[in-house]
């Protein structure tokens with residue numbers, strides 16, 4: 001393919017002329033993390049031409065841009081985002097939906113800038129880069145296997161924290177939108193699991209990154225290509241289907257509990273673990289209380305429940321040494337039904353090891369008690385029942401029990417045996433969900449709020 005003869009020349013003068021367009025377009029993107037706070041400035045981190053922009057045909061520019069906003073996220077420097085901008089004189093009608101805008105001045109004056117991943121020609125070019133690894137300016141492309149050529153791309157139409165492209169129903173490429181310094185756990189953990197022979201996770205086939213290398217420090221992951229599990233359906237859809245047809249979901253939940261335990265066992269074997277114990281647990285509880293305070297500041301509806309929720313956290317102090325005897329290890333970090341894919345023959349796989357997208361990377365990569373993931377999935381059964389009109393809470397209870405039983409059978413450790421710890425993590429997750437929904441899907445806020453009321457009421461408080 002002739003378009004691979006690309007250049008890494010950085011069009012540094014590009015950003016100022018793009019600023020008015022980005023100002024308007026960026027905050028509207030589903031993956032933009034800084035919603036609700038004004039954008040006060042942009043700073044270019046790197047600009048790489050994957051396909052020259054000064055020709056008649058489409059060009060492709062890879063940008064890493066810091067977005068300055070008031071408030072805590074990203075600190076004074078601002079959050080860093082990955083953009084892949086297509087550049088053309090005119091947009092064909094089929095790409096009208098991808099339009100960002102026409103550039104008024106600067107090196108691209110008069111040309112149209114658009115979401116490059118939506119253009120099959122440019123999406124194919126990105127794949128071409130992954131097929132032929134090596135450096136390109138500040139970017140580095142790597143692969144673990146030979147990747148066939150000529151796979152047609154399509155943008156995945158899913159509500160996402162990032163952007164994904166499916167190539168020929170064979171591979172799926174996740175392009176991380178918010179970029180952090182260091183390896184993304186969504187590359188790090190699946191690679192470790194693949195090397196450990198765990199078949200519950202699609203193994204990374206290729207990735208691209210920037211930074212690190214000779215200058216010290218770790219490279220930042222920008223995108224990961226993995227096998228596309230064709231014909232699989234995610235657990236969220238399956239659970240809602242079961243609810244809609246009045247079916248139980250306990251068999252599936254039990255198998256999912258087993259799959260989760262297998263992933264945890266493999267992660268504990270492949271990567272370092274640390275003893276949990278009382279001091280570490282106290283530290284975890286402090287974190288939960290801190291997150292609760294921050295969430296209640298941001299979502300005042302939480303305020304009346306703060307004492308009850310705090311009591312759920314403080315109850316961890318009554319755990320026995322036996323309850324806290326487990327080891328902290330690397331975990332999934334944002335496990336829910338949408339992160340589990342079930343193959344037509346009933347096998348569960350787990351995807352998206354990025355963790356909670358808003359948390360700093362260092363925090364997401366820290367060892368944690370595995371019960372944290374269990375709690376995430378338990379919340380998800382509750383979410384499914386709560387979002388289906390007329391569903392009985394007992395449906396979710398049965399799923400939750402089946403999931404824990406499956407987990408206990410496969411791991412030898414029943415998450416229900418330390419109920420205070422489990423409830424504290426469930427509470428922590430529900431608090432996270434309140435904040436998440438308030439920011440991203442305000443219509444969904446009643447779902448975690450119902451859980452907040454229940455969890456706050458379960459623990460006696462003065």
Ligand SMILES: Nc1ncnc2c1ncn2[C@@H]1O[C@H](COP(=O)(O)OP(=O)(O)O)[C@@H](O)[C@H]1O
Nearest residue numbers: 158160161162163172202227228229234351352
């Ligand atoms: N390996 C895969 N095979 C099939 N579908 C996948 C695969 N990985 C992800 N998906 C689909 O893509 C969606 C988004 O992926 P995910 O990793 O959760 O992205 P994000 O972190 O942006 O939310 C998932 O809900 C799932 O439907």
Ligand SMILES: O=P(O)(O)O[C@H]1O[C@H](CO)[C@@H](O[C@H]2O[C@H](CO)[C@@H](O)[C@H](O)[C@H]2O)[C@H](O)[C@H]1O
Nearest residue numbers: 160161334336337338356357379380383433436
């Ligand atoms: O998109 P991500 O996978 O990064 O996760 C975020 O979005 C999820 C919603 O898409 C959100 O999950 C919450 O809603 C789910 C139903 O849509 C439910 O199954 C989960 O239990 C609930 O937490 C997730 O919290 C958020 O990090």
